Amino acid sequence: MLEIKEITRNFDSFTALDKVSLSIEAGEFFTLLGPSGCGKTTLLRLIAGFDQPDGGDILLDGKSIIATPPERRPLHTIFQNYALFPHMTVADNIAFPLRMVGCKPDEIDQRVAEALEDVSLPDKGKHYPEALSGGQKQRIAIARALVNRPRLLLLDEPLSALDAKLREQMQLELIKLQQEIGITFIYVTHDQGEALALSHRIAVMNHGTIAQIDEPSRLYSYPNSRFVADFIGQCNLLAGTVEQIQNDRVRVELKGLGPVQTVIPPNATIEAGMACTLTLRPEKIRISSTLTQDEGEVHLKGVVHDMLYLGDVTVYKVELANGMLVEALLANSSAGRARFFEVGDQVEVAWGFEAGHLVMD
Amino acid sequence: MQTKHWQQRLLTLPPMSYLLIFFAVPTVIMLFASFRYAGEYGGLAPWYSYEEGKLAFDLTLENWQRLFETDIYLRLFAKSIGYAVLTTLLCILLGYPLALMIARSPRKHRDLLLLLVILPFWSNFLVRIYAWMIIFSPSGALTHMINSLLDIFGLAPISLMYSPTAVIVCLVYVHLPFMVLPLYANLEKHDPALLDAAQDLGATRWRRFWKITWPISLPGVYAGSILVFIPVLGMFAIPDLLGGTDGIMIANVIKQQFVESRDWPFGSVLSMVLTVAAVLAVLLGAKFGQQAGQTR
Numbered sequence: 270m271l272e273i274k275e276i277t278r279n280f281d282s283f284t285a286l287d288k289v290s291l292s293i294e295a296g297e298f299f300t301l302l303g304p305s306g307c308g309k310t311t312l313l314r315l316i317a318g319f320d321q322p323d324g325g326d327i328l329l330d331g332k333s334i335i336a337t338p339p340e341r342r343p344l345h346t347i348f349q350n351y352a353l354f355p356h357m358t359v360a361d362n363i364a365f366p367l368r369m370v371g372c373k374p375d376e377i378d379q380r381v382a383e384a385l386e387d388v389s390l391p392d393k394g395k396h397y398p399e400a401l402s403g404g405q406k407q408r409i410a411i412a413r414a415l416v417n418r419p420r421l422l423l424l425d426e427p428l429s430a431l432d433a434k435l436r437e438q439m440q441l442e443l444i445k446l447q448q449e450i451g452i453t454f455i456y457v458t459h460d461q462g463e464a465l466a467l468s469h470r471i472a473v474m475n476h477g478t479i480a481q482i483d484e485p486s487r488l489y490s491y492p493n494s495r496f497v498a499d500f501i502g503q504c505n506l507l508a509g510t511v512e513q514i515q516n517d518r519v520r521v522e523l524k525g526l527g528p529v530q531t532v533i534p535p536n537a538t539i540e541a542g543m544a545c546t547l548t549l550r551p552e553k554i555r556i557s558s559t560l561t562q563d564e565g566e567v568h569l570k571g572v573v574h575d576m577l578y579l580g581d582v583t584v585y586k587v588e589l590a591n592g593m594l595v596e597a598l599l600a601n602s603s604a605g606r607a608r609f610f611e612v613g614d615q616v617e618v619a620w621g622f623e624a625g626h627l628v629m630d
Numbered sequence: 631m632q633t634k635h636w637q638q639r640l641l642t643l644p645p646m647s648y649l650l651i652f653f654a655v656p657t658v659i660m661l662f663a664s665f666r667y668a669g670e671y672g673g674l675a676p677w678y679s680y681e682e683g684k685l686a687f688d689l690t691l692e693n694w695q696r697l698f699e700t701d702i703y704l705r706l707f708a709k710s711i712g713y714a715v716l717t718t719l720l721c722i723l724l725g726y727p728l729a730l731m732i733a734r735s736p737r738k739h740r741d742l743l744l745l746l747v748i749l750p751f752w753s754n755f756l757v758r759i760y761a762w763m764i765i766f767s768p769s770g771a772l773t774h775m776i777n778s779l780l781d782i783f784g785l786a787p788i789s790l791m792y793s794p795t796a797v798i799v800c801l802v803y804v805h806l807p808f809m810v811l812p813l814y815a816n817l818e819k820h821d822p823a824l825l826d827a828a829q830d831l832g833a834t835r836w837r838r839f840w841k842i843t844w845p846i847s848l849p850g851v852y853a854g855s856i857l858v859f860i861p862v863l864g865m866f867a868i869p870d871l872l873g874g875t876d877g878i879m880i881a882n883v884i885k886q887q888f889v890e891s892r893d894w895p896f897g898s899v900l901s902m903v904l905t906v907a908a909v910l911a912v913l914l915g916a917k918f919g920q921q922a923g924q925t926r
Contacts, residue, residue, distance in 0.1 A: 317830060319826060319829075319830075338829075339826075339829045339830055340829050340830070340831075340832050340833055340834055341832070345830055345831060346826075346827070346830045348823050348826065348827055349823075350821070350823060352821065352823040352824050352826065352827035353827075354824060354827075354828070354841075354842060355824075355846065356845045356846050365828070365831050365833075365841075366831040366832050369831060369832035369833050369837065370832055413831065414831070417832075
């Protein structure tokens with residue numbers, strides 16, 4: 270539906286976007302995720318039309334929209350601070366896009382009432398935006414952007430101004446809303462948790478390029494680079510060299526830790542002698558005080574260096590033989606038991622061969 | 631609590647007493663003077679006499695009746711209000727684009743541009759009016775140019791000096807900064823995201839201005855209008871020097887009453903009417919400004 274072809278944008282000597290290409294399906298909840306300065310907001314402004322690319326093309330339903338000014342693109346943006354018009358009532362705010370296309374007053378009234386109903390604020394029409402709470406402003410901004418049924422909705426970190434509880438609630442509402450109306454959403458955020466929770470697909474961006482595009486679960490389980498592994502969720506990164514490839518197994522020599530076995534990552538070209546990184550999610554690492562010798566597992570010795578009690582889980586940082594710290598998560602499943610180990614305890618760190626995911630450097 | 635209250639009062643004491651002594655008291659004196667008789671050689675006649683053990687007040691409504699005897703004074707008031715309205719409108723027309731341009735220029739240039747707006751204040755008001763007298767003078771380059779142009783089309787030459795046009799041009803020139811500064815202060819605070827949002831929602835450049843920028847800037851427009859309208863209404867120096875007989879305003883007549891005709895009571899009557907007109911204008915402007923501010 271929306272196709273971005275080799276879009277490049279330079280600001281003076283800084284390249285904000287470098288030949289970025291991606292294609293978004295109709296009805297998709299697509300997220301642009303990345304650290305600040307990765308080019309995600311620049312890309313959003315290019316799609317909205319507030320900025321012009323230095324190269325490349327943007328196609329909507331197969332037609333280039335590069336030359337179309339923002340006011341005539343069939344898409345709307347939700348801005349970070351909502352950008353509600355302070356001198357207009359909520360109803361006038363929502364009616365704004367309808368008035369711009371010359372709707373009849375009766376139709377405007379009816380559609381504004383429906384839009385207010387859709388965001389569960391039916392009696393706020395006569396209020397001014399300053400009288401609304403953050404979450405209500407957010408909903409009105411969404412109602413205003415959706416009232417004339419755009420083909421595409423662009424959301425620029427719309428939840429960043431809300432507190433944690435409200436943000437979670439709004440996330441659920443956004444998912445529900447997107448499913449109900451079926452309009453394509455392009456969502457920009459630097460919050461990987463938000464991206465994982467909301468999206469059908471995520472494009473992870475870094476330094477003006479796309480690092481990886483995938484579904485949230487695949488992105489989390491099979492990152493294609495150290496950067497993606499590190500950026501999405503918590504991750505232990507163990508550097509090493511590929512030693513030997515056997516069937517579906519790889520033997521990797523980890524720096525200062527010796528050889529370990531792991532599975533061959535999907536879609537990877539892999540050869541003996543290549544530098545690589547074994548990525549391990551903290552929740553996939555087991556730590557215990559007794560030595561076990563299960564087949565199909567990697568076993569390493571370590572010392573508890575640090576721990577972080579988070580209520581539902583405790584994060585243990587274990588120092589390995591090479592001085593590296595690995596993180597492991599232990600769920601605090603029984604009441605009253607906050608810790609299994611103390612700082613300084615000798616422990617064994619273990620993970621299954623299939624728990625780690627190998628990325629080439 | 632108590633001490634804070636007292637500190638506040640102490641701090642407002644100097645400005646309050648200043649206003650009381652130099653504004654409120656003189657206004658009351660003027661109001662009183664408007665009901666007295668003029669003295670024989672100017673000034674005021676005594677307002678009571680004591681004859682044969684009887685006290686008599688020498689107060690009169692004559693001065694106020696004189697205001698309505700002919701329509702000359704009321705017409706002069708109307709004309710002055712007309713000049714003030716026209717000057718205000720021209721200041722909005724010229725000042726708004728200027729303020730908008732400054733507010734939207736890069737931050738590093740804004741201070742310099744604002745400095746240029748207030749630069750005329752560095753030379754004396756009268757000096758600047760004399761400069762306009764030179765520009766408008768019959769032998770000046772401007773008049774020459776216009777008249778030779780008119781000559782080509784076979785039209786009679788005109789005189790720029792001593793005309794209502796000269797007065798209005800100079801009034802606008804002098805008061806323009808008073809319009810630009812409050813407008814700039816307002817426009818500079820506008821959130822640029824609002825214009826992006828309006829454009830995103832389908833508003834063309836023209837509609838973005840009239841639906842977003844203009845309504846949000848109204849408090850600035852009213853503030854600037856008050857700052858221009860009030861001093862213009864009471865202006866006498868500019869019409870005195872540039873206006874000739876056609877271009878005089880009500881303040882010139884007031885000055886005449888006090889200085890030349892030596893009729894203080896009638897001068898007081900005219901002053902009171904002018905004061906009331908100015909107060910009404912402020913109240914009106916404040917009311918609109920507040921309304922516009924509330925709908926923000």
